Amino acid sequence: MSNAPVDNSRRRFLTAATSVVGGAGVVAAAVPFIASWNPSTRAKSAGAPVEVDITKIEPGQLIRVEWRSKPVWIVYRTPKMLEQISSISEDNLKDANSTADQQPEYARNAYRSKKEEIFVAVGICTHLGCSPSYLSDGYQEIVEGQDSGFYCPCHGSKFDMAGRVFSGVPAGANLQVPPHYFVNDTTILIGEDGGAA
Numbered sequence: 001m002s003n004a005p006v007d008n009s010r011r012r013f014l015t016a017a018t019s020v021v022g023g024a025g026v027v028a029a030a031v032p033f034i035a036s037w038n039p040s041t042r043a044k045s046a047g048a049p050v051e052v053d054i055t056k057i058e059p060g061q062l063i064r065v066e067w068r069s070k071p072v073w074i075v076y077r078t079p080k081m082l083e084q085i086s087s088i089s090e091d092n093l094k095d096a097n098s099t100a101d102q103q104p105e106y107a108r109n110a111y112r113s114k115k116e117e118i119f120v121a122v123g124i125c126t127h128l129g130c131s132p133s134y135l136s137d138g139y140q141e142i143v144e145g146q147d148s149g150f151y152c153p154c155h156g157s158k159f160d161m162a163g164r165v166f167s168g169v170p171a172g173a174n175l176q177v178p179p180h181y182f183v184n185d186t187t188i189l190i191g192e193d194g195g196a197a
Helices: 008-035 041-047 079-087
Strands: 050-053 062-067 070-076 118-122 133-135 149-151 180-184 187-190
Touching: 050 062, 118 187
Parallel strands: none
Antiparallel strands: 050 187, 062 070, 070 118, 133 149, 180 187
């Protein structure tokens, strides 16, 4: 047996080094595991608001964007379109005053919009989910006295330029107006309420 003194400092160093390497290994394994609990980029973007530049939209034109995997229409309504919305008798519409929960509170008006000339709606028919066509010309053949509107070719549902459904068609409700607000005069944020009107 040797009476040589035991070098405890080396033993402590090896124990500490092993602990540090083991701890680093645990952290390296835990980070990807915990990160996997976060929603994916695709999942985040599926519900994320969509910013739309409306500077190039012409009067009478409709542009389409996608929000939450749904088509959203933005229509720049002309003064004549706005006049025709007002001229439709409430008797010809299923929900003329937008009493059903298909729009935010700020869109419960005659034009179903924050700004009269800009209409924002989800482009899905409320009957069976088809996508109606926007007819800016020739709509009089479908609805007498209306130059423009939305027509669903699947089962014949008809909507005016405020997205209100006409009576006597399969769709039971007006087109949905998504939450949105005007960031400024040329930009709309679809998917969030708030901001300046």
